[in-house]
Amino acid sequence: MTYKDHKLKIYNSLSNEKEIFIPLHEGYVGMYVCGPTVYSKVHLGNVRTFMSFDMIYRYLLHLGYKVRYVRNITDVGHLVDDLDEGEDKIAKRARLEQLEPMEIVHRYTVDFHDILKQFNLLPPSIEPTATGHIIEQINIIQKIIENGYAYESNGSVYFDVAKYNQDYEYGVLSHRQLEDMVGNSRKLDGQSDKRNEQDFAMWKRADPEHLMRWPSPWSDGFPGWHTECTTMSTKYLGEKFDIHGGGMDLKFPHHECEIAQGKASTGHTPVNYWLHANLLTLNGKKMAKSSGNNILPGEILCGESPLLSKAYSASVTRFLMMQTHYRGIMDFSDEAILAAEKGHNRLMKSLETLQKLEAGKISTLDIPAWRDNCYGAMNDDFNTPILISHIFEAVNFINLLRDKSASLIATDLDLFRSLLSEFVYDVLGLVIESEVHDGHIEKLDGTINLLIEMRNAARASRNYFVSDQIRDGLARLGIQLNDVKEGTTFNY
């Protein structure tokens, strides 16, 4: 099956409706996702957003699309606060840690890649940086000035929202009216070079002590945050492309400004489908670096957090996140991830069982119908929770097959195996974990099997003191024995 056999529906933030996905060029998808600002470690909420788009990327690939997936690194231009008057986030961090800004950028870029790899996110096709595209940004700014939608003021360049709103419509994505915003935004205390409060910076003149600076026609300075995404998406995906994604909190103003810049420079809307991943909450509150209400991905993997009772694997974390739809708010808790771990492990054991099954003479389960249900879920705006519910139906199927209460002919069994593998590993991105990685697995397994033989000998002679001593001793080491009909198995 390929994309031609599917009607993929995607919820488009522009229309606030699910729309049938039709790419600009058949068989090809251009997708841009706003990446992180690398001024500190990514928290779990950041990971969730990128994981949502990783799942979307994986599903598009699964359907046979050739996808160019661009995700940027913001390494300059993202200001700390207040309407373009604050300090650059990276510059601030560099000052506090007494490092070069680029040391900060590199440190946290490495951290970002490391974490995402641990959570099994596929790397994007291109990962451009803002500082690597200064010239391109200057060119776009110039073009927008020439088109009359930006102005230079005291060495900085601002986008003229009011002028733009005369010819186009500012607020099409966030569904706001400019007039409503005018009365509602906060007054600036300091002096501003802007004509109107809604105007946003595309180029900022750098103060003398500012380290990150580049020459431009207007001043030695640095680009504004919104400009980099417009520049890099245009450069690698064209003036018009299929999908633009990001966190819900970027919808306004960041994405709204991108649309405005795109239209102001080219005259047409840059993106067909806007996707927004919802946020992760912790204790019912938004996870945010600035408020301190956050948990780091690494803390989950090692269990070192007052919020957690133990460590959880990356795959379990992924499973937990995939159990919530990407557009829904997800509240993270120890209880939730503990429940996810049990479900995840049950699924993984079942998949092991599936490998051992043998084909029968007739099929008593309707695998094609099951397959259609799975695709139906994913084609309905990437509904992974429903997909997972179907996967647990499959667990039930596997149990029936194992107990000979159902059977499948070879072609159906092969189909079933490959579909489950594709959905679980390729689309959801879960992984089988082995907690012992040091090459002593065979010796350990041999030792445990020896103990199992001794225990079963003791049981046969009704020496339960010894047999329970072995079983309980192994349990204390984290090795669990399972007495099943065929004998005794173990897992750790």
Added chain:
RNA sequence: GGUCCUGUGGCCGAGUGGCUAGGCAGAGCUCUGCAAAAGCUCGUACAGCGGUUCGAAUCCGCUCGGGACCUCCA
């Protein structure tokens, strides 16, 4: 204050007019020396109050709670 989203069984979390996901926990059962593990079965929920309808968790109105954005955040 403005714009918008949301409120589902003990917990997490789908579903948007009738067919009432799924996971975790819980109960019962099977297996078992006992247990654990595993499997099977069961639980009938949609904040409150009105309205529309033959019929609403699902549509409309109001009330109450939670949240997001409006200022940096994925």
